[in-house]
Amino acid sequence: MYPQRRIAVIGSHLRKTPEDDNPSHIHSETTSVKSIQTKFSYRLDHLIVYSYENGLHNIALDRPKALNSLSLSMINNISSLLQKWWNDDSVKVVVISTSTQCKPPSFCAGGDLKEFSTSGKWEFAHNEYRLDWRIHKFPKPFISIVDGIAMGGGVGVSVHARYRVVTERILWAMPEVRVGYFTDVGTTFFLASCPGFVGMYLALTGTRIKLADALYCGIGTHFIPSEKLAILNHKFTTKSFENKTVEQILAEFSLPFSSGGASTFATYRNIIDYCFSAPTVEEIIERLNSLKEKYSKENVETTNWIVSTLKSLESGCPTSLKVVHRAISQVKKQNYSIEEALRTELRIGTRMVDRYDISEGVRAVLRDKDNKPRWNPAKLSDVGENILDEIFAPFRDPEKELRFEDGSLLCNKIS
Numbered sequence: 083m084y085p086q087r088r089i090a091v092i093g094s095h096l097r098k099t100p101e102d103d104n105p106s107h108i109h110s111e112t113t114s115v116k117s118i119q120t121k122f123s124y125r126l127d128h129l130i131v132y133s134y135e136n137g138l139h140n141i142a143l144d145r146p147k148a149l150n151s152l153s154l155s156m157i158n159n160i161s162s163l164l165q166k167w168w169n170d171d172s173v174k175v176v177v178i179s180t181s182t183q184c185k186p187p188s189f190c191a192g193g194d195l196k197e198f199s200t201s202g203k204w205e206f207a208h209n210e211y212r213l214d215w216r217i218h219k220f221p222k223p224f225i226s227i228v229d230g231i232a233m234g235g236g237v238g239v240s241v242h243a244r245y246r247v248v249t250e251r252i253l254w255a256m257p258e259v260r261v262g263y264f265t266d267v268g269t270t271f272f273l274a275s276c277p278g279f280v281g282m283y284l285a286l287t288g289t290r291i292k293l294a295d296a297l298y299c300g301i302g303t304h305f306i307p308s309e310k311l312a313i314l315n316h317k318f319t320t321k322s323f324e325n326k327t328v329e330q331i332l333a334e335f336s337l338p339f340s341s342g343g344a345s346t347f348a349t350y351r352n353i354i355d356y357c358f359s360a361p362t363v364e365e366i367i368e369r370l371n372s373l374k375e376k377y378s379k380e381n382v383e384t385t386n387w388i389v390s391t392l393k394s395l396e397s398g399c400p401t402s403l404k405v406v407h408r409a410i411s412q413v414k415k416q417n418y419s420i421e422e423a424l425r426t427e428l429r430i431g432t433r434m435v436d437r438y439d440i441s442e443g444v445r446a447v448l449r450d451k452d453n454k455p456r457w458n459p460a461k462l463s464d465v466g467e468n469i470l471d472e473i474f475a476p477f478r479d480p481e482k483e484l485r486f487e488d489g490s491l492l493c494n495k496i497s
């Protein structure tokens with residue numbers, strides 16, 4: 083089903099070696115391929131790490147059969163690498179990308195749901211959120227290259243990068259409300275910063291978006307066609323960064339956002355802002371229904387879009403919808419920092435994974451695929467403020483709160 087895996091990362095056309103099948107194997111080499119100076123490369127679980135003479139380091143996700151979904155080991159290893167490189171003057175630029183050809187094309191389809199649900203859930207979320215914070219705060223140029231699917235945890239390790247390259251093959255979503263969870267990995271912070279209330283729309287509907295909409299809301303800072311990535315990689319690995327900056331190199335290969343097509347968000351921005359700025363989820367739905375009646379005789383296309391939006395909201399877990407609405411509203415109104423947003427997310431996530439809804443959502447959407455979840459509570463009106471207060475409350479044990487340390491402190495051992 084899957085093609086033979088190849089190492090196809092930053093400028094390298096090296097074939098996999100037999101040793102690569104051993105996750106614990108680490109090897110060093112000095113390789114010159116088409117003038118690309120590879121200082122060394124090695125494997126860490128489902129990661130391949132490349133270091134180049136000019137100071138560029140690339141972390142390539144290498145788990146194609148799972149669409150590069152993140153395991154706890156992968157999360158810990160990436161986090162530890164960033165800590166180690168934080169104050170290393172020889173490290174000039176860090177890139178996160180993929181090393182394999184997935185079908186369909188995938189950057190990262192999310193966190194490993196099976197491992198998350200069977201392992202220590204608090205540890206998984208805690209370590210994943212700290213990784214997202216380290217990417218956000220990394221003091222050197224950090225580039226994510228999203229060529230294909232990016233969802234859930236894959237959004238976390240890409241959207242917090244300083245430079246976010248997307249291709250025409252991007253398929254992006256945060257669909258957690260449809261399985262009884264919520265938009266986490268720092269996206270309450272990111273989505274609150276999207277134009278108007280587009281972020282609220284994305285979080286509550288779980289809508290999948292492609293290139294034009296990804297560019298509109300800031301998911302991508304640069305649009306580079308997938309066919310140009312190999313040339314871009316070659317450029318990065320042969321430049322010393324003394325003659326050209328990262329911005330200049332990316333700009334050299336980027337196309338104007340307008341070439342990505344027309345954005346749905348641009349078309350319906352006024353409706354999105356009016357409806358999704360409502361103080362409650364119930365009022366969002368009321369406003370959409372009101373506009374549906376208004377446009378039903380005037381504009382069929384707009385009416386269809388509103389009906390589709392209402393259906394997306396109806397498919398979401400009532401508790402999840404209210405949790406997401408409160409979380410993003412808090413970030414927007416109180417101007418939360420990334421640290422405050424992630425701390426709140428850890429509290430929410432720890433409570434949400436122990437609720438009935440997530441197991442029911444996984445059953446209905448992922449396991450049985452009948453798409454008929456029986457939520458509890460089943461209606462928005464039954465999700466009281468007392469339920470939300472319990473989900474958002476600080477931990478009774480202060481040691482469980484998410485803490486942040488200076489990136490130079492190597493406190494996670496690379497496994």
